[in-house]
Amino acid sequence: MRFETSTIKDIAKALGLSTSTVSRALRDRYEISEETKKLVLAYAEKVNYRANPIARSLKERRSYSIGIIVSEIANNFFSQVINGIESIAYDRGYHVIISQSHESYKQEKLNVEHLASRSIDGLLIALSSETQDIDYLRNLYGKGLPIVFFDRVPENFETHKVIANNFKGAFDATEHLILSGKRTIAHLTNSENLSITRERLKGYQAALAKYNIEFKPELVKYCQHGGMHSTELEQAVKELLPLNPDGIFISSDRLTTGCIMAMKKTNPGVAHKIAIAGFTNSNLVELFSPSLTSVKQPAFEMGQVATELLISMIEAKRPVTEFETKVLDTELVRMQKPLGNQFL
Amino acid sequence: MRFETSTIKDIAKALGLSTSTVSRALRDRYEISEETKKLVLAYAEKVNYRANPIARSLKERRSYSIGIIVSEIANNFFSQVINGIESIAYDRGYHVIISQSHESYKQEKLNVEHLASRSIDGLLIALSSETQDIDYLRNLYGKGLPIVFFDRVPENFETHKVIANNFKGAFDATEHLILSGKRTIAHLTNSENLSITRERLKGYQAALAKYNIEFKPELVKYCQHGGMHSTELEQAVKELLPLNPDGIFISSDRLTTGCIMAMKKTNPGVAHKIAIAGFTNSNLVELFSPSLTSVKQPAFEMGQVATELLISMIEAKRPVTEFETKVLDTELVRMQKPLGNQFL
DNA sequence: AAAAAGTGTGCAAACGTTCCCGAAAACGTG
DNA sequence: CACGTTTTCGGGAACGTTTGCACACTTTTT
Numbered sequence: 001m002r003f004e005t006s007t008i009k010d011i012a013k014a015l016g017l018s019t020s021t022v023s024r025a026l027r028d029r030y031e032i033s034e035e036t037k038k039l040v041l042a043y044a045e046k047v048n049y050r051a052n053p054i055a056r057s058l059k060e061r062r063s064y065s066i067g068i069i070v071s072e073i074a075n076n077f078f079s080q081v082i083n084g085i086e087s088i089a090y091d092r093g094y095h096v097i098i099s100q101s102h103e104s105y106k107q108e109k110l111n112v113e114h115l116a117s118r119s120i121d122g123l124l125i126a127l128s129s130e131t132q133d134i135d136y137l138r139n140l141y142g143k144g145l146p147i148v149f150f151d152r153v154p155e156n157f158e159t160h161k162v163i164a165n166n167f168k169g170a171f172d173a174t175e176h177l178i179l180s181g182k183r184t185i186a187h188l189t190n191s192e193n194l195s196i197t198r199e200r201l202k203g204y205q206a207a208l209a210k211y212n213i214e215f216k217p218e219l220v221k222y223c224q225h226g227g228m229h230s231t232e233l234e235q236a237v238k239e240l241l242p243l244n245p246d247g248i249f250i251s252s253d254r255l256t257t258g259c260i261m262a263m264k265k266t267n268p269g270v271a272h273k274i275a276i277a278g279f280t281n282s283n284l285v286e287l288f289s290p291s292l293t294s295v296k297q298p299a300f301e302m303g304q305v306a307t308e309l310l311i312s313m314i315e316a317k318r319p320v321t322e323f324e325t326k327v328l329d330t331e332l333v334r335m336q337k338p339l340g341n342q343f344l
Numbered sequence: 345m346r347f348e349t350s351t352i353k354d355i356a357k358a359l360g361l362s363t364s365t366v367s368r369a370l371r372d373r374y375e376i377s378e379e380t381k382k383l384v385l386a387y388a389e390k391v392n393y394r395a396n397p398i399a400r401s402l403k404e405r406r407s408y409s410i411g412i413i414v415s416e417i418a419n420n421f422f423s424q425v426i427n428g429i430e431s432i433a434y435d436r437g438y439h440v441i442i443s444q445s446h447e448s449y450k451q452e453k454l455n456v457e458h459l460a461s462r463s464i465d466g467l468l469i470a471l472s473s474e475t476q477d478i479d480y481l482r483n484l485y486g487k488g489l490p491i492v493f494f495d496r497v498p499e500n501f502e503t504h505k506v507i508a509n510n511f512k513g514a515f516d517a518t519e520h521l522i523l524s525g526k527r528t529i530a531h532l533t534n535s536e537n538l539s540i541t542r543e544r545l546k547g548y549q550a551a552l553a554k555y556n557i558e559f560k561p562e563l564v565k566y567c568q569h570g571g572m573h574s575t576e577l578e579q580a581v582k583e584l585l586p587l588n589p590d591g592i593f594i595s596s597d598r599l600t601t602g603c604i605m606a607m608k609k610t611n612p613g614v615a616h617k618i619a620i621a622g623f624t625n626s627n628l629v630e631l632f633s634p635s636l637t638s639v640k641q642p643a644f645e646m647g648q649v650a651t652e653l654l655i656s657m658i659e660a661k662r663p664v665t666e667f668e669t670k671v672l673d674t675e676l677v678r679m680q681k682p683l684g685n686q687f688l
Numbered sequence: 689a690a691a692a693a694g695t696g697t698g699c700a701a702a703c704g705t706t707c708c709c710g711a712a713a714a715c716g717t718g
Numbered sequence: 719c720a721c722g723t724t725t726t727c728g729g730g731a732a733c734g735t736t737t738g739c740a741c742a743c744t745t746t747t748t
Contacts, residue, residue: 005487007703007704007705008704008705008706009704009705017727017728018727018728018729019704019705019706019728019729020706020707020727020728020729020730021726021727021728023704023705023706023707024706024707024727027706030725031725031726031727032725032726032727033725033726033727036726036727050461051461051704051705052402052463052703052704052705053461053462053463054398054401054402054407054463054703054704054705055402055703055704055705055706055733056704056705056706057398057705057733058396058398058399058402058703058704058705058732058733058734058735059704059705059706059707059732059733060705060706060733061733063398072423073417073418073423073426074417074420074423074424074427074627076418079416079417079418079423080418082417083418083444086444090458095441095458095462096441097439097440097441098417098442100427100430114434114439117394117395117397118397118439119396119397119398143349257628257631260631261628261630261631264630264631282628283418284601284605284626284628284631284632286605286608286609287601287604287605287608287628287631287632287633288628288631288632288633289631289632289633351733351734351735352734352735352736353734353735361697361698362697362698362699363698363734363735363736364697364698364699364700364736364737365696365697365698367734367735367736367737368697368736368737371736375695375696375697376696376697377695377696377697380696380697395734395735396733396734396735398733398734398735399703399733399734399735399736400734400735400736401703401735402702402703402704402705402733402734402735403702403703403734403735403736403737404703404735404736405703
């Protein structure tokens with residue numbers, strides 16, 4: 001059960017030309033006379049000819065496809081990034097293959113290698129929260145696979161990277177809580193492996209320092225699995241609440257929603273008493289109760305920038321040696337309805 | 345800048361065999377002696393040989409990939425469906441290519457044709473809310489492309505389909521509102537083009553009929569763009585509220601969240617006075633305020649079933665002529681915190 | 689002992705492209 | 719008119735596989 005589709009050979013035969021002439025006519029090469037081109041184009045149009053991308057890929061040794069690895073697509077941040085990626089990729093003639101790591105290192109590695117064996121031309125990846133060993137990526141990169149990291153980037157890997165201004169986003173959110181009168185501000189965050197975790201922690205600390213609030217390590221809770229397991233979150237909440245925080249700064253999308261959910265489940269009474277500020281790109285944040293202040297990342301733009309960088313690497317004639325790390329600004333969206341009275 | 349990867353030819357040369365022997369050994373054909381097989385396998389392992397899927401696709405005239413069209417991945421229902429699809433597809437050796445229609449007919453058609461030209465082996469599709477003309481799909485199907493519809497299915501198209509029990513889901517939700525004491529129940533729904541719209545409307549009507557509540561057409565509002573435009577939703581809400589409904593049954597994920605958002609924005613006062621029941625697979629529904637009763641579809645399972653059907657079509661030796669429409673049950677999740685007093 | 693069957697391997701074509709190389713025809717230029 | 723140039727085209731190899739067929743050799747059957 002297969003398509004009956006016309007090939008370059010069929011056209012050549014029908015027109016009494018050679019396949020090379022037809023191929024060149026279709027690609028609008030200078031060596032072919034206008035007359036012949038017209039002829040070929042017209043016939044191709046008539047039989048609805050579509051070049052076989054597989055044959056083309058085999059010949060040109062590239063697939064015109066780029067791989068994407070995110071932890072999960074059911075996350076507004078990542079789905080917005082993907083939209084940004086697609087907006088550029090399709091314009092430039094690439095299609096994208098999306099894979100999810102579900103925050104698992106094993107899955108991530110498996111997916112990347114699967115994609116690589118599918119001969120993608122380049123890879124866009126946000127590391128999973130479990131990932132520590134990126135040698136397998138280095139290996140692929142060494143073999144010539146262009147890679148651009150976004151959001152969750154490794155430190156010692158020389159290539160293009162696109163990230164949000166995590167320090168400033170964290171600083172702004174924490175400062176917002178402080179200016180709202182909060183003094184005991186907890187910090188719920190991702191695995192320490194992640195670049196974003198470290199940067200956001202620094203922003204949090206800097207804001208505390210600016211207002212002379214002592215940094216207390218016990219107020220910081222790490223979630224190794226990025227909130228993929230609800231028990232992990234409930235445990236963190238359980239440990240945090242006895243310290244009586246009046247504010248929490250949360251450093252990732254999944255964690256933000258998961259934490260509120262865990263609080264409502266385990267301590268419904270206090271959930272509304274604690275001011276929350278967190279990174280999230282959820283477009284449903286206005287519906288949440290308790291409401292929260294959110295740090296939004298320029299996800300769509302991040303996807304676009306990363307894709308442009310990747311395609312520039314793919315299409316570079318000679319190996320790229322100058323790499324850049326683009327930093328995009330976040331946006332602080334203050335909660336609409338103040339729940340406390342000391343609202344700024 | 346390209347990979348240096350070893351081929352079957354390299355192995356053949358290194359081992360002093362022919363490419364055909366190597367190919368057969370790798371595919372574990374009976375004609376090859378155990379001895380040779382061992383030899384080849386060991387060497388392939390050593391040089392980390394990966395078959396080139398592109399060459400394989402060209403030869404076998406199939407790509408081992410299936411296309412997916414959904415309206416948007418940033419929708420929990422669809423992302424769960426996709427997870428279900430992947431869980432089966434990867435097991436069976438297929439990879440998936442996801443495309444989004446963003447509820448636009450034009451985009452949908454473009455994406456499908458793009459996928460088809462990428463020689464996918466089969467297509468899984470949930471129609472966009474704009475789609476009325478599916479001749480382009482018929483055309484592709486006629487040329488031999490296996491297609492399975494899920495969720496939003498066309499009526500007059502003979503192939504496998506997988507849907508939720510939309511009638512029962514709608515009936516249950518509406519009945520729930522009635523049993524909560526509501527009598528003026530509005531219905532906010534998708535474009536009339538969609539199968540799900542018609543089925544859910546029937547469920548809504550049947551529930552009203554069962555309790556002898558008169559069906560009033562003016563209480564039903566259709567959103568042509570499936571809630572992709574916020575003005576569309578605000579308009580619908582604006583028209584609905586003067587009719588003083590005490591309950592609303594909403595028939596899609598996007599619409600449910602969008603409607604609550606529109607109500608909070610335009611009439612924050614009444615938002616909490618109206619009981620809401622709606623189709624949604626959002627995993628954040630527990631955070632919503634006002635809270636609502638939700639109809640959850642078995643999204644993951646739907647993806648699995650659809651994929652199994654599709655792969656069975658792809659791998660069928662002879663054209664399939666017997667088609668089935670699988671209907672999966674929905675689940676009613678009652679809201680946790682009653683807001684009225686006449687809560688059941 | 690000759691014929692038939694079984695076993696293990698290689699040759700070569702094919703999938704649909706692209707592109708290097710050459711060549712025929714048309715056209716100046718001296 | 720002999721020579722280079724340009725224009726336009728075709729032959730054929732190559733990309734990495736899979737597979738039908740042929741072949742040589744061994745084993746079994748009659």
